[in-house]
Amino acid sequence: MNTKRKHNILFIVTVFTVTMFFSCNNSYNEVQQIGLSENEPIGVAENINLKYTDSGRVTANLLSKRMLDYSNREFPFNEFDQGITLYLYDDDNKKSTVVADYAIVYDKTDLIDLQGNVVITTTDDRELKTEQLYYDQKKEWLFTNNPVTFTSETDIINGNGFDSDSKFKNAEVLEVTGIITVEE
Template sequence: MNSYTNIFIRTVTILIVAVFFYACQDNYDDIKRMQRATLAPAGIAENINLKHTDSGKLRAHLISAKMLDFSNKEFAYNSFPEGLVVYLYENGNKTTVKADQAVVYNKTQLIDLRGNVQVFTHDGKKLLADQLYYDQKTEWLFTNQPYKYEAEDGGYNIGKGGFDANADFTVFSSFDNDGEQYIKK
């Protein structure tokens, strides 16, 4: 082979390698763009003021600055990154739920409330927690985080290790706690 042939082969080889790496870089950039798109929510709602009625009666009222809809995910969920306030109505009574953040998992019907969680019931009960889960199917509340519960009669329970309870707090199981309970004769 002469020197022109060697130079030609080297030049072609360098061009093929350069094109290969350039094509890979384009694909890599496309893959990064596609990954960002799949991480994005399907929708964003702002300044939410949603009222849910049933049989002409107001049942729930949700207020939030922002909701991210991730229904485009295999495990679909809605996120409330800027917090929410929910008013629940039953038999003319109102319960208020507040949290700094919330995630509602659509398939499991589990709600994850986080940061400064506050629950105020119509009959004077109050629950404060760092995190609180609510299972909509079983109407059950639970957490493994610290909490404080105040009953309508002034009794209280401060827990370090969590609790679980039904929605109206008539069944309540607590772990590693201190408090005072008043028993009626």
């Protein structure tokens, strides 16, 4: 009888251990999320001065007071809630400038959404002003359907929408509402 009891206890312990073993799963992502609110960023960076270099030459310089990192979300993004200033340098080290009151970068789609007093000034003094502008990093393409003012060497063009490559070689104001020719 003693042996039978030991056998039953061993059987119960074995069943319990096997049950516990199979009930465990790889929940590393769930453990990472413990204590994090879904609406809170996973990280905050302040006073950003990020320089991007290519072959030892600075090609871009991003300045921002704050970046919120939401890479913990199903659709990850970085938010620049206090605005950005971005300097882009060409091969001759001439500078173009992008300024916006707010920016958000979506990791999965490589799309950048610039909002609020968006101003782009190119190396050849062309200027684009709008309230919202998107930049597709994969296609290197700028676009918006919002009202714009585009200043070129000879004209100030107002319209509702804008399409252009990142170098402004194929810049087009859509639904033109007015053109002012600048005379020197």
